[in-house]
Amino acid sequence: MKYTKEVSEKLNDLLTKNYDAEAGYKLAKDKVNSSRIKDFFTDQAQERYNFGHELKEEIRNYGESPDKGTSLKGDAHRTWMKFKSAFSTNNEEAILEEAIRGEKTALEEYNSIISETALPPSTKNMLTSHRNTILNSLSRVTAMEEIA
DSSP states (O other): OOOOHHHHHHHHHHHHHHHHHHHHHHHHHTTOOOHHHHHHHHHHHHHHHHHHHHHHHHHHHTTOOOOOOOTTSHHHHHHHHHHHHGGGGOOHHHHHHHHHHHHHHHHHHHHHHHHHSOOOHHHHHHHHHHHHHHHHHHHHHHHHHHHO
């Protein structure tokens, strides 16, 4: 299957959003007291960092250039600014609710690309793996929010 400029643009968009999510999780970790929640946010930040590097490698494998992953791009910036503003209260429940919203948004983005884009098999497999990991994370953060 031919790797298109459209696929590259969509992967670069995901790359930016994953780096924004990584920054959001790092910020969240510093705003909670629970060591369990801190550990979860630390793991999520690392996971999104890893996703970013996998996306960059996939983009390069097809001869395209990955974006720098700045956090000032459109929707990603607005999404994580809302996430960051929730931290002003230092309320663990509010922070977890924003994490849930962010994970749901990420799932929608991954599902959209997986279902609507003609992808090379390696790309589809990578994105499906990311999506499944995010789905698992959503379940975990939802359970933590119910406890909080």
